[in-house]
Amino acid sequence: MLELDELVRDFGSNRAVDQVSFRVSGNRLTGFVGGNGAGKTTTMRMIMGVLAANGGEIRWHGVPVSAADRRDFGYMPEERGLYPKQTVLSQLVYLARLRGQSTADARQHTLALLERLGLADKSAARLESLSLGNQQRVQIAAALLGSPKLLILDEPFSGLDPHAVDTMAELLREYADAGVPVLFSSHQLDLVERLCDDLVIMTAGRVVAKGTADELRHRDRPxxxxxxxxxxxxxxxxxxxxxxxxxxxxxxxxxxxxxxxxxxxxxxxxxxxxxxxxxxxxxxxxxxxxxxxx
CATH class of the missing domain: 3.30.70 (Alpha-Beta Plaits)
Structure with missing residues (x-):
C-alpha cells in the first residue's frame, strides 16, 4: 500500500500541494482527478522522488518510501520522455536492462508488451515516425517494464483511440488484480467512472473528496x-x-x-x-x- 500523509509542496510563495493525504491500495485502481493546476502531477512527481516534498510523508508498506523502493515503481510522466530518433524496441530493451533485466529477458518482455499494446509491427520504427497515439502506447510500455510493484500513470489514456483505451484498461485491471496498486490521473471522467475502484478529487492543491466511487455517489442527501x-x-x-x-x-x-x-x-x-x-x-x-x- 502507498500512503500519502499531509504532503506539502511549495514553489516560492505558491503552495501547489497543500496537506494532501490518501492511500492507494493493492488490487484496486485509484483514479486521480482535478482540473489543470490542481496539483495532481506535482503529487505524482513527489511520489516518484522527482520533486522533494516540503512537508508530510510518503509511505510504502507502512514505512517512508526509499530510493530502492522507487526503483520498483512504474512511472509514466505526463510529458513523453523517450528518445525520438531511437527505435521502439531498442530503447525499451535498454530501459528494461536499466531495471535489472538481462538482455534476453528484456527483449522477450518488451516484445510481449508491444504485442499486447498493438505495436508489434512498429518495433523497428523510430519513435518520431509514429503517430502521437502510438507514441503514447510506447510510453505506457516503458512504465510497465520490469514487473513494477506500483504504477503511477499521469494521463495514460491521452491520445489513445477507443480500442487502445480498452486494451490499456484491461492491462491495468490485470495489474491491479495481481496486487499492484495503480494510481492514474485522467480528465476523461466517464473512463474514470468505468474503471476505478477508488477516487481522489483535487482542486487548488487540496483533496476535496476521496473514497470508493459508491461512497462518493451516496455521500450527500438522497x-x-x-x-x-x-x-x-x-x-x-x-x-x-x-x-x-x-x-x-x-x-x-x-x-x-x-x-x-x-x-x-x-x-x-x-x-x-x-x-x-x-x-x-x-x-x-x-x-x-x-x-x-x-
Whole structure:
C-alpha cells in the first residue's frame, strides 16, 4: 500500500500541494482527478522522488518510501520522455536492462508488451515516425517494464483511440488484480467512472473528496425521481423532504441524509398511482463538478 500523509509542496510563495493525504491500495485502481493546476502531477512527481516534498510523508508498506523502493515503481510522466530518433524496441530493451533485466529477458518482455499494446509491427520504427497515439502506447510500455510493484500513470489514456483505451484498461485491471496498486490521473471522467475502484478529487492543491466511487455517489442527501402522472407538490409536506422540484408528471425530491424513503412512497400511493420511484444516483462527473465548483 502507498500512503500519502499531509504532503506539502511549495514553489516560492505558491503552495501547489497543500496537506494532501490518501492511500492507494493493492488490487484496486485509484483514479486521480482535478482540473489543470490542481496539483495532481506535482503529487505524482513527489511520489516518484522527482520533486522533494516540503512537508508530510510518503509511505510504502507502512514505512517512508526509499530510493530502492522507487526503483520498483512504474512511472509514466505526463510529458513523453523517450528518445525520438531511437527505435521502439531498442530503447525499451535498454530501459528494461536499466531495471535489472538481462538482455534476453528484456527483449522477450518488451516484445510481449508491444504485442499486447498493438505495436508489434512498429518495433523497428523510430519513435518520431509514429503517430502521437502510438507514441503514447510506447510510453505506457516503458512504465510497465520490469514487473513494477506500483504504477503511477499521469494521463495514460491521452491520445489513445477507443480500442487502445480498452486494451490499456484491461492491462491495468490485470495489474491491479495481481496486487499492484495503480494510481492514474485522467480528465476523461466517464473512463474514470468505468474503471476505478477508488477516487481522489483535487482542486487548488487540496483533496476535496476521496473514497470508493459508491461512497462518493451516496455521500450527500438522497434524491428520487417520482412519477405519478401529475405534479407532486404535496411532497413538500412529507417529513424528511428537504427539496422538491415539481415536474408535469411528478417530482424530483431530495430527502435529509438520515430520512428513509418509505414515508414518501406511502404518501405518494395515498395520492394515487405511482408509475416509478427511482433513486437519482449522481455520476462521477456530477460529483466532480460539485466538489470543484468555485
Amino acid at each position: 434524491r428520487y425521481h417520482l412519477i405519478t402522472g401529475s405534479p407532486a407538490g404535496w411532497a413538500r409536506t412529507v417529513p424528511g423532504v428537504t427539496d422538491v422540484e415539481e415536474l408535469p408528471d411528478g417530482a424530483r425530491i431530495e430527502l435529509a441524509a438520515e430520512a428513509e424513503p418509505g414515508p414518501l412512497l406511502a404518501e405518494a400511493l395515498r395520492h394515487g398511482p405511482v408509475h416509478a420511484f427511482t433513486p437519482l444516483v449522481p455520476s462521477i462527473a456530477d460529483i466532480y463538478r460539485e466538489m470543484t465548483a468555485a
